[in-house]
Amino acid sequence: MIQLRNALDIFTLLMIVTTILLLIYTITVMLMQRSKNKVTATPKVVTKVGCMQNDYSAEREYSKGDYVGLEVGKCPKCGNSLFVEAIYTVSNVKGKEIAS
C-alpha cells in the first residue's frame, strides 16, 4: 500500500512539475513575443540650415519641400543666403510622421 502510494505520488508529482514548467515556458514565450511586437516611435525628422559663411547653423522641424541645397532665407547674423545643409532623423525621439 505504501509502495503504491509512493509510486503514484512520484508519478503525480512528475506530471505536476512538467505541467508547471510547460506553463512557465509558454507564458515566457508569449511575453517575449509581445515585447518584440511593440511599435517603435516614429523618429523625428529635422532640417539643419546653415549660412554660406559658416557663421550660423540651426536645427528646425522638417517642413514639406525641404531638400539639401535649398535656399531658405537670409542669415540672421551676416545677411548672406541661408541653405538647407542636411535633413535627418533623430533617434529615440517621438515625433510626427513626415507628411506624404
Add this chain to the structure above:
Amino acid sequence: MDGGTSSDTWYLLLLAMFMISFMLNFTDIPQRIQLWRFSSYVRRRLIQIDEVESDVRRRLISYLSKLNISTPKEVIDNFMNNYFLIEPVNIEPVDIIKRLSHLINVRDTNIKMYAEKYMPGLQKSERYNATVALEIASAINTVNKILKHYFKLGLKNNNWILLMQLALEMPNIIRIVNSYSKALDAFFSGVPIGDGAGPLLVRYLVGRAEPKYLAEDTVYYEVVVDGRKVYAVKAEGPGATVGKPGEAVEKLVEMLGGSVARIITVDAALKLEIEDTGEVAEGVGAAIGDIGPEKIGIERAATKYGIPLDAVVIKMSLEEAINVMTKDVYEGVLKALERVRRIISNICEGGSIIVIGVGNTVGVL
C-alpha cells in the same frame, strides 16, 4: 490487489511510450506535425506581408492622387509585373557588359516613357520620386508572389523542409519588406536617404559650385580644394536617381586626357552586425553597388591610364540605407568628408582628382 494495480499502471505507461516511440520513428506523423506547424506560421506571416502590400498600395494611390494623377490605380496596376529584365547570355562572356548596359538603358528608357505618359505635368524630381515609389511597390509585390509560390509548392508536395526554410527566413524577409514599405515616406517627401551619403558628401565638397552635365542624370562640379583641382561627380538632384557614374567617369577621364592623379569613390556600404552605423572605412577599388556596367566603367577608366582608385565607405544597415537618413549616417558623411579632404591633400599641388559620390541623390541638390 494493490500490487496488481501498480504494475498495471506501469504496464500501460510503458505500452504508451512504446506506441509513441513507434509512431515517432516509423510513421510520417512527426513530418505531418512539422508541416502543419511551419505552414501555419508561414501563413500568418504571409497575411502580414499582404497587409503591408495593401498598405503600400493605399499610400501610393493617395500620393499619386495628390500629384493630380487622374488614374492612380491604373498607373500602379500597369507598372506591376512589367519592366522585368532578362539578364544577357553569360556562357559567352564577350561584350556581356555592353549587352547588359544596353538592356538596362532600354529598361530605364521604357520606365521614363511610362512615367512621362501616365504622370504628365510633373516636375522632373517629382516624376523620379514617384517612379522609385512605384518600383518599391512592385518589389514588395514580387517578393510576396515568390513567397506564396514557394508556400503553395511546399504544401502541394508535402515538403516540410521547404516550408521550414521559408519559416526560418520569414522574420528576415518581413524585416526587409517593412523597411521597403517605410522607405516610401522618404521618396514621397523627397528627403535624403542613407544611400544618399555619397551625393551628400559631394554637395558638401563643392559648396555652391555650378553643375555641368556629364551623362544621363549625372553632373560634375569643378572646384579647387587646397590648391588641387577636384572634379566631383554625382547624380543630378534633388529627384530620386543614381545617374550613370561609370559612364560619367569614363567621359571625364577621357575629357582630361587621362591626366588624373586619383579617383575617389564614396558610397554607402552595408555594415556587419557588430559594426556601428556611420563608421567610415577606406580601401581600394570602385565603391559602387552596381550589377556591372557602372562599376566596370570606373575600373576601366582608372586602369586605362593607371590612375589609383580609392574607396571611402560609410557603414549602415539595409534599413538605414533605404530610409530617411539618420543622424548617425549624417555624422558618418562628415567624417568621410574629412577622409576625402585628407586624401586630396596628399596629392601634389596642381594635380587633378575625381571624386564620385555614388548613391541615390533624392533630397540632395
